[in-house]
Amino acid sequence: MDPSLPLSPRPSPSPSPSPQxxxxxxxxxxxxxxxxxxxxxxxxxxxxxxxxxxxxxxxxxxxxxxxxxxxxxxxxxxxxxxxxxxxxxxxxxxxxxxxxxxxxxxxxxxxxxxxxxxxxxxxxxxxxxxxxxxxxxxxxxxxxxxxxxxxxxxxxxxxxxxxxxxxxxxxxxxxxxxxxxxxxxxxxxxxxxxxxxxxxxxxxxxxxxxxxxxxxxxxxxxxxxxxxxRSAAKLSISLDRTGIANWQARMESHRQSVEILRDAPSATGTAGKRLARAARAKFLDHGLRMYARELTTRSPEYRREWWTATRAYLATFDTADLDAAPAPGRIIARLILASPEPRDLPRMQAVAARPARLSPPYAQASDATPIWSDDLPQVTLEHLLVRPVRLLPLAVDAELRPRAGGSRLTLRLHELYGRVADAGPATVDMELTARDGTGPGLRRTAAFSPAGDGTWLTEAVLDLGSLRGGVWDLRLRLQFGDGTTRDTTARAVAGPGLLRRTVLPGRHGILLAQPYATQAGNLAVRLAPGMRGVAGVAKRRLARLVRDLGGGDQSAGAR
CATH class of the missing domain: 3.90.550.10 (Spore Coat Polysaccharide Biosynthesis Protein SpsA; Chain A)
Structure with missing residues (x-):
């Protein structure tokens, strides 16, 4: 089922059931x-x-x-x-x-x-x-x-x-x-x-x-x-995740749910335990990943509280609970359990993304077993050696530089314990899709070339002016010489192009383009049509120039 298409109900059954x-x-x-x-x-x-x-x-x-x-x-x-x-x-x-x-x-x-x-x-x-x-x-x-x-x-x-x-x-x-x-x-x-x-x-x-x-x-x-x-003045109780209390409440609700399922009076034999284990696996794959994606946007105080509370709750899970969860949630849980303090948050954010990405460096134990890092050898990643290429958490870095003559998108695909080289990177299909699911997108295909440092590079020129205003997400389909494919996203690389607002000629007037990193770290681009958006940016740039010349606060105009 295509999530971007509206869903319409099936016809009501006939005759109608009685009022009850x-x-x-x-x-x-x-x-x-x-x-x-x-x-x-x-x-x-x-x-x-x-x-x-x-x-x-x-x-x-x-x-x-x-x-x-x-x-x-x-x-x-x-x-x-x-x-x-x-x-x-x-x-x-x-x-x-x-x-x-x-x-x-x-x-x-x-x-x-x-x-x-x-x-x-x-x-x-x-x-x-x-x-x-x-x-x-x-x-x-x-x-x-x-x-x-x-x-x-x-x-x-x-x-x-x-x-x-x-x-x-x-x-x-x-x-x-x-x-x-x-x-x-x-x-x-x-x-x-x-x-x-x-x-x-x-x-x-x-x-x-x-x-x-x-x-x-x-x-x-x-x-x-x-x-x-999400833009409401007052968010619903579950959507308001700004405070640590929301995460604590989620863990407590989940803890009670697991106890209820485990001790179900109607369950026979291991039935209750099966449901409880499935609930814990779901927590790791859904709730834990969702909140882990947001940690880089939180304050240091929130991160410490979140890490401590999560670590204490995960300590109640047994090995079988962790093993029952899909790999991304399992890796995040083991990382948190292995470290008393928050660490590697950008890498963890990438693993928590959907689809998951594992960013370098790629460490190995003395027996060549993939591990999270040299100082955390207990967080093993051996599943990466046998997982199908179409499911691997491949890391692609992306940099988008909007320009009036054509916006340049650069992609860098990273090796992953030899699996990428074995599959043979060939081409990549790039697509910018509208966040609201409407309107035609922008597609390009380009070939990968080895960069000589364990990565593969490709570039494409995109006509952002052909798109309408709104938020556009970058989707990728990696194609390999062995015939396999992998659908994924790309990590927004911090650089001169990220968050920079650029005025572009558009099909229906001028556009203001701004590449940015989503909450999961993915590359996306905002396109704002019309003179009002451009005038607003010019006004803010002038204000920053005046402030800088006068030696004002450098953080006052941060985007």
Whole structure:
């Protein structure tokens, strides 16, 4: 499935199931989006018996808005909490307690249900006598509108999972909102969300659901649209990762989830341990990598706190837990465990990227075993000697210098323990793709030449003026003489071209081009159209010139 293409729901099944579903909508000070969420639930049709909207003591008029909506819609019931709970779990629990419907599902005030979602889930649950039915969640990045499927590998086809331990990948989908639950199943097993301000409450709730051993029906239909507003004045609880408290909360939620799965009363034999081990592997491959990518942007104090807390938590993992994780997360975990202080953060950032990259230097033990570094021989990388070339964490450095006569892109491919030379670098397909997933990109192919220092070089001239404004990411496909290929990204090299703003002639006027490094260290370029952007840059450059001539603070105008 192409994540850059919008996803549209499948037609609703016919005839419509009887009204037996409750949609619990929760919100706090989100009057701007609340009505859209409620209407998307009501628009699901007669399958929805009731919508229970729980206002967590808002002060922005959300309660009054819900009262007005309920006056016109008999299926809408409202609950207004007397005090704010501080989290998402308590209002969802209130909704579950209040429902009289056979099934229940959850919806956040800033998200929506796509047409046909409830019918698709209810049909699957009824057909398979399943306690839980779950479908595809789509992350919609706003304002661009780009849609990215969440955990698409789980939802390639419709299937019934008789017991969760038979499909341990279920632990990867920790969301509660893309699922339909049988109400008596939740009540019989006393499955509730953690109360109060509890970040990542979904982790614990989902673990409790899986631990109860339900029959789970999976469908490929999009059933939930998760609106991600990163530019909002106030980020959602889970998206706000600026403080160490967010990471600590994530680890605590994960720790509780692992304990719940490991001690599952419904599990027989090693089933609970299998689910717990899969959850720990997922933590290393997802959560650990995501936060490790951001460390170079954090303060030294944050880095030290993060490293100490992470090291303590990883010490509770056993060797089998680490071995069960994909290589990038496993390497990062072993590096953290081997060092009491933060180190090698740019290299770790590259390993944490998707796809992973391993930057030089490439150390070896006395027996030629690849290792992280000479002073950390216990962090071994022997898997690199046998891993297929198409999966190797190959490192490519990139430098982009925008120029009016043609922007020059230089790529340098690094050797990796002899594997690159053995495969024989041939050519590379370069593509600049729009971050929002729309519009044609820019493609070039160039041949590699050996540089004589264990690297291979190539250059290409790019017409950035042919592109529209926006953010453009560089994607690479490396092609080797032995017929193999490797899709990857390139590390932005610090140099005179990086972050430098250049005025270029564009197809529809002038453009302002700025190469930069993404949070994962990848090369990307911003293109800003029009005179306003150029005038702003000229004004800032003039201000810096005046400041420098006057001996002002050198850091005041840093970009």
């Amino acid at each position: 579903v409750c949609v619990v909508v929760i919100g706090y000070n989100d009057a701007a989006h609340l009505a859209d969420a409620v209407r998307s639930a009501l628009a699901q049709g007669p399958s929805v018996r009731e919508v229970i909207a729980v206002d967590d003591c808002s002060t922005d008029g959300s309660g009054e808005l819900l009262t007005e909506l309920a006056a016109r819609e008999p299926r809408l019931k409202t609950i207004r909490r007397a005090a704010n709970s501080g989290g998402c779990g308590t209002p969802r629990n209130d909704g579950v307690e209040a429902t009289t419907s056979a099934y229940v599902m959850f919806l956040d005030s800033d998200d929506v249900l796509p047409p046909g979602a409830v019918d698709a889930l209810l049909t699957a649950a009824a057909r398979h006598d399943a306690e839980v039915a779950t479908g595809l969640c789509v992350r919609r990045e706003l304002p661009s509108g780009r849609e990215i499927p969440w955990q698409p590998l789980l939802y390639k086809k419709a299937q019934l999972i008789a017991r969760p331990e038979l499909r341990t990948r279920l632990v990867h989908d920790t969301l509660c909102v893309n699922k339909l639950y049988r109400t008596d199943f939740l009540r019989r097993h006393a499955i509730r969300f953690p109360e109060g301000r509890f970040t990542y409450e979904d982790f614990v709730f989902t673990a409790r659901v899986l631990a109860a051993g339900p029959r789970i029906a999976l469908i490929p239909d999009p059933v939930y649209v998760w609106n991600v507003r």
